[in-house]
Amino acid sequence: MSKENFLQSSLGKKLVMGITGLFLITFLIVHVGCNACIFANDGGVLFNEVCHFMSHNFFIRVMEIVLFAGIFTHMIQALLLTMKNNKARPIKYAVTNGASNSKWYSRSMGVLGSLLLMFFVVHWAHFWVPTKVAVFTGQEENTFEHMKEIFSKEYVVAIYLLGIISLCYHLLHGFPSAFQTVGLNNKKYTPLLKKAGATFAIVVCTLFAAMPITVYLGIIK
Amino acid sequence: MSHGNMNLTLKVWKQKNKDAKGALETYQVKGISPDMSFLEMFDVLNEQLITEGKDPIAFDHDCREGICGMCSMFINGRPHGPVKGVTTCQLHMRSFKDGDTIVVEPWRSAAFPVVKDLAVDRSAFDRVIAAGGFVSVNTGNAKDANNILINKDDADDAFNAAACIGCGACVATCKNGSAMLFVSAKVSQLALLPQGQIEKEARVLSMVGQMDDEGFGACSVTGACEIECPKGISLENIARMNREYLGANIKSKH
Numbered sequence: 360m361s362k363e364n365f366l367q368s369s370l371g372k373k374l375v376m377g378i379t380g381l382f383l384i385t386f387l388i389v390h391v392g393c394n395a396c397i398f399a400n401d402g403g404v405l406f407n408e409v410c411h412f413m414s415h416n417f418f419i420r421v422m423e424i425v426l427f428a429g430i431f432t433h434m435i436q437a438l439l440l441t442m443k444n445n446k447a448r449p450i451k452y453a454v455t456n457g458a459s460n461s462k463w464y465s466r467s468m469g470v471l472g473s474l475l476l477m478f479f480v481v482h483w484a485h486f487w488v489p490t491k492v493a494v495f496t497g498q499e500e501n502t503f504e505h506m507k508e509i510f511s512k513e514y515v516v517a518i519y520l521l522g523i524i525s526l527c528y529h530l531l532h533g534f535p536s537a538f539q540t541v542g543l544n545n546k547k548y549t550p551l552l553k554k555a556g557a558t559f560a561i562v563v564c565t566l567f568a569a570m571p572i573t574v575y576l577g578i579i580k
Numbered sequence: 581m582s583h584g585n586m587n588l589t590l591k592v593w594k595q596k597n598k599d600a601k602g603a604l605e606t607y608q609v610k611g612i613s614p615d616m617s618f619l620e621m622f623d624v625l626n627e628q629l630i631t632e633g634k635d636p637i638a639f640d641h642d643c644r645e646g647i648c649g650m651c652s653m654f655i656n657g658r659p660h661g662p663v664k665g666v667t668t669c670q671l672h673m674r675s676f677k678d679g680d681t682i683v684v685e686p687w688r689s690a691a692f693p694v695v696k697d698l699a700v701d702r703s704a705f706d707r708v709i710a711a712g713g714f715v716s717v718n719t720g721n722a723k724d725a726n727n728i729l730i731n732k733d734d735a736d737d738a739f740n741a742a743a744c745i746g747c748g749a750c751v752a753t754c755k756n757g758s759a760m761l762f763v764s765a766k767v768s769q770l771a772l773l774p775q776g777q778i779e780k781e782a783r784v785l786s787m788v789g790q791m792d793d794e795g796f797g798a799c800s801v802t803g804a805c806e807i808e809c810p811k812g813i814s815l816e817n818i819a820r821m822n823r824e825y826l827g828a829n830i831k832s833k834h
Contacts, residue, residue, distance in 0.1 A: 365829045369758075369798035370788055370822060440798050447690050447757030447797035453591075453604055454683045456657030457755070461802035466755050468800060536801035542826060544819030 369443065372436050377540035379433040380533050384559075386426055387530075391566045397579050398569075403503025410502040414494050434476065441469050464528040465536075471529040478522030485509050510574040519571045523564050530560035586612040586673060589681040590625065592637055595694050598701075602694065604683065614674035618661060619644060619651060621673055638696040646670040646810065649745030652752070653698055654685040659749035659808050667747060667810045687752040691759070691794040704794040705746050705762060711790035712783035713766045715775045734772045741768035743811040750805035750813070756797030761805040763791045764821035765813045771824055781828035788825055 365371040393413060396406040413419050457466050464471065486502070486509075493500035509515055534556030538544070543552075573579045587610045595602025609625050616624070619641050626636035642650035651668040655661035661671040676682060686694050691704040742765070750761035767784050770776030776783070799818060806815045 368788060368825075369792050369796075370825045371829075373798050374822070374826065444756035444758070444797035444800075447795055448688050449690055450688055452654060452657065452685055452688050453593075454657040454685070457804070459658055459662070460753060460804040460807035461755075465800065465802040532801070539801050539815065539819050540799070540822060542819050542823030544816045546816070 369440070372440050372443075373540045375436050376433060376440070377537040379429045379436070380537045381541075382429045383426075383433060384530070384534060384537075386429075387563055391563050394570050395566055397503070397506075397574070400579055402580065403501070403507075406503050407501060410490070410500070414490050414500075430479075434472070437469065437472055462532065465532045468529060468532060471525045474525040475522065475529060478518065478525065481518055482522065485515075506570075507574055510571045513575075516571045516575045520568055523568045526567070527560050527564035530563070531557060534559060586614060586676070586678045588612060588621075588676065588679070591681065591683045592698070593685045593694075594635075594637065594697055595686075597696060598693050602697075604685075612673050614672065616673045617644065617669055618653070618655070618671040618673065619669050637698060639698040640700075641669060644669040647745060649747035652687050652700060652702075652747060652749075654687060654752055656683055659687070659752040660747075660810055664807070665810055665812060667745075670810075687748050689748075689751050689757040689796070691757070691796050692748060692751065700748075702746070702748050704796075705748065705759070707794065708759070708763055708787055708790045709766060712779065712786035713770070715770055715779065717775070728774050730773060737816075738769050738772035741765040741772070741813065741817050744769075744809075744813050745811055747810060749808050749810060751796065753804045753808040754797065754799075755802060755804070756800055758799050758805075759791050759794070759796040760799040760818050760821070761809060761813055761815070763787055764817035767821045767824060768817045771820065780824070781831055784821065784824040784828050785832065788821070 366375065393406075393409050396409050397403065399405045457463070486506070489505060490500055490502065492498075510519075535549070535553045538549075538552055543549075587608070590607045590609060591604045592607060593602055594605045607625055607629075609621060609628070612621050612624065619639070622637065622639060629636045640650045640652050642648045644651075646667045646669055649667070651660075653660070653668045655668070655671070660666060660668045661675065663671055663675050684698065686692075686698045687700045687702075689700075692700040692702055695701050744762060744765035746762060748759075748762070751757055751759050754760075767787055770783065771780055801815070801818075803815060806813065
């Protein structure tokens, strides 16, 4: 009997992808919830309060480390799986017709994920790094004013919208697929789950996109 | 119905043997009836090639009734061609138009090496089955029928999984060359039944281990395999295999 190490098997690797994916989805709920505080339109009072809590609370700081571990595990597993998958078909077809049997974004999770990573680097440089610097140097960071300044440039808003569109398609496939990977697929609940996933992806991404747009247009002051 | 009125251009993969470098070659076939099956159209082409003193195209086929799983052509970018729920032998030329150009390639997978032209070696599937796709039974007198009661839903699901003919269309169409639909159907058809319980854990561990050893890819849940499967094997089987595999690893004592 050839039994392999669980985490080295294709199924084990996919399970890690699914679980980290679901964890990152729960993080998105927190992130979008904090962002939505700008829609109070109170000159950033509520938003800055939330930012202060998020950057100083001990539990959140620990979860931040878990979050980064989750992101990097998801990325590394994706890389390992992609390498294995590429090896499974060394000679490509001359003609393929993917559109006849699957959605383009389900076949493009690697590309969408890479776009997301590039977006994250920009996003971390914009917000995460200045916040950390402020925390460690003991300064009070006015994230709201900082954000208004960043979202005043067209090309920055464009980068954020591209990042959010990539996230939306990544979620449209990733949300229901994560449940399939952890072993949950059922005639009764899976169609509901697919609808819930699509709703989640669209609602979360619309809220995310509303932030740079409303700030750029000066609706949020 | 009009007969013998289709002229087609075929671009077919020609490869002398496993180690040779292959290429697409262009052929013209004339007077094809729309009522012919895709394989009969290939028979006409091969007759023509033999008459011309050329090498006929090697392709796999056996029952030509859609139940053996032997035919295996990748037609215009899809395994078994454009019609849902059929194998290549059950694909008819009426699914194409006069003057069409049709590209025919072998299954592409590291685990399915090309033997010659369109024929590939699918013994990787046999090794996955040999690793655990069986149940142990006592010899002796045949037991009474219905001795072991089986829930109707489970019996139906097991039967639907057992409909897999092992043609390899799932591997051929998967962007990752994954055999998950095949392996999960073979795990499910036994895991769902009382007779399959004794070797349940060892089975899924061995079969998944063999699947990975053969070099098949992992599942991206694109669902392409389910759409292209001539027997309509469901993705639910893959979810079941994921559950079985996780459970077996948790319970494993080795």
